Amino acid sequence: MVDQRDYYEVLGVERRASTVQITEAYRKLAIRFHPDKNPGDDEAAGRFKEAARAFEVLSDENLRSRYDRFGHAGLQGGGGGQHEFNDISDIFEAFGDLFGGGMFGGGRSRGPRVRKGRDVFCGVTLSLVEAARGVTKTIQFARHEECDTCSGSGARPGSSPQACEYCGGKGQVLQAAGVFRLQTTCPACRGAGKVIKDKCGDCVGEGLTEVTVERRVTIPAGVDNDVRVRLAGEGEPGGNGGPPGDCYCVIEIEQHPFLRRDGHELHCEVPVTFSQCALGTTVEAPTLEGPKPLQIPKGTQPGDVIRVRGLGMPDVRGRGVGDLNVHIHVEVPKKLSPRAEELLRELAEEEQAEVSPKRSSFLSRLAEYFTAEPTPTSADANTPDA
Ligand SMILES: [Zn+2]
Numbered sequence: 192m193v194d195q196r197d198y199y200e201v202l203g204v205e206r207r208a209s210t211v212q213i214t215e216a217y218r219k220l221a222i223r224f225h226p227d228k229n230p231g232d233d234e235a236a237g238r239f240k241e242a243a244r245a246f247e248v249l250s251d252e253n254l255r256s257r258y259d260r261f262g263h264a265g266l267q268g269g270g271g272g273q274h275e276f277n278d279i280s281d282i283f284e285a286f287g288d289l290f291g292g293g294m295f296g297g298g299r300s301r302g303p304r305v306r307k308g309r310d311v312f313c314g315v316t317l318s319l320v321e322a323a324r325g326v327t328k329t330i331q332f333a334r335h336e337e338c339d340t341c342s343g344s345g346a347r348p349g350s351s352p353q354a355c356e357y358c359g360g361k362g363q364v365l366q367a368a369g370v371f372r373l374q375t376t377c378p379a380c381r382g383a384g385k386v387i388k389d390k391c392g393d394c395v396g397e398g399l400t401e402v403t404v405e406r407r408v409t410i411p412a413g414v415d416n417d418v419r420v421r422l423a424g425e426g427e428p429g430g431n432g433g434p435p436g437d438c439y440c441v442i443e444i445e446q447h448p449f450l451r452r453d454g455h456e457l458h459c460e461v462p463v464t465f466s467q468c469a470l471g472t473t474v475e476a477p478t479l480e481g482p483k484p485l486q487i488p489k490g491t492q493p494g495d496v497i498r499v500r501g502l503g504m505p506d507v508r509g510r511g512v513g514d515l516n517v518h519i520h521v522e523v524p525k526k527l528s529p530r531a532e533e534l535l536r537e538l539a540e541e542e543q544a545e546v547s548p549k550r551s552s553f554l555s556r557l558a559e560y561f562t563a564e565p566t567p568t569s570a571d572a573n574t575p576d577a
């Protein structure tokens with residue numbers, strides 16, 4: 192058996208981390224090591240799988256508490272880790288039965304096992320505008336439901352499941368071990384108490400079929416990529432009368448062509464000309480609501496950021512709205528019309544005549560520095576040796 196890292200260590204969370212913290216830590220790792228992002232990288236693929244397994248165990252209350260008590264040893268069933276997680280929980284149940292059931296809270300081995308259904312997941316893609324306003328989306332996901340053909344009994348219509356002969360329908364058998372008498376799950380019917388001789392053709396005796404479910408999900412304004420919206424009770428059916436699992440809609444937000452999001456803040460870049468910056472002007476700036484006029488003050492510098500209050504993303508808990516940060520990108524023309532060149536040359540002359548204080552201080556400091564320590568002039572450097 193390969194040495195396995197501690198699942199808390201894999202996810203980088205503390206042992207008492209909340210489910211939200213575990214989910215968040217897993218999400219970050221899943222994004223980082225996703226095979227699509229790391230093609231051909233075996234190490235990343237390994238880390239991705241490792242994180243997925245750690246998350247499946249630690250996000251399930253039942254499995255987590257067992258892992259906390261028994262570590263990996265408890266999770267390693269006969270199949271060498273190839274099991275689906277439902278099967279792992281079956282292994283735990285069997286393990287519990289061997290010790291008389293008391294080990295896992297007592298009394299569990301009596302009667303059919305009640306088990307919460309597994310959670311299912313689906314992705315929901317939103318535009319940035321939808322994320323900002325909130326939206327109701329129709330989503331589809333696959334889960335199992337009671338088979339229509341046999342009404343969930345698993346038996347071919349017209350027939351019915353029969354009481355297990357081995358345990359007499361109780362699902363449990365008593366075994367003598369020395370002075371102890373242990374009650375264990377019936378090996379013939381695996382605790383169900385009944386056996387299906389003539390199986391339903393549609394569900395092969397499982398009583399369940401996979402269906403695609405369509406639901407409307409209301410997504411609040413301000414959600415970000417790390418949000419999962421829970422549809423309670425929309426997951427897989429529970430076992431033996433247990434409650435169904437939940438469906439989690441994982442939000443993914445599309446890139447906006449002009450706006451970049453950073454938490455509540457939005458950023459965009461607006462190209463302006465040198466003369467627009469110098470003189471001040473009004474330009475069209477992209478916002479969530481479409482282009483809006485933006486005042487560029489006289490003397491705006493390259494890289495200046497103009498902050499527009501309240502045009503960012505709303506907080507998902509309703510605590511205010513962020514700002515829009517417009518980054519000014521000054522374009523220097525690469526081609527000039529004869530008229531533009533004429534005007535610029537005239538401007539250059541004017542600049543020579545009246546040097547700005549900043550430029551004048553720069554020139555004098557430059558001269559001072561290079562006079563103190565003489566260096567070859569550019570003319571000398573460029574003259575080839577005769
Ligand atoms: Zn059926």
Ligand SMILES: [Zn+2]
Pocket residue numbers: 355356357358359360361362363377378379380381382383384385
């Ligand atoms: Zn039985």
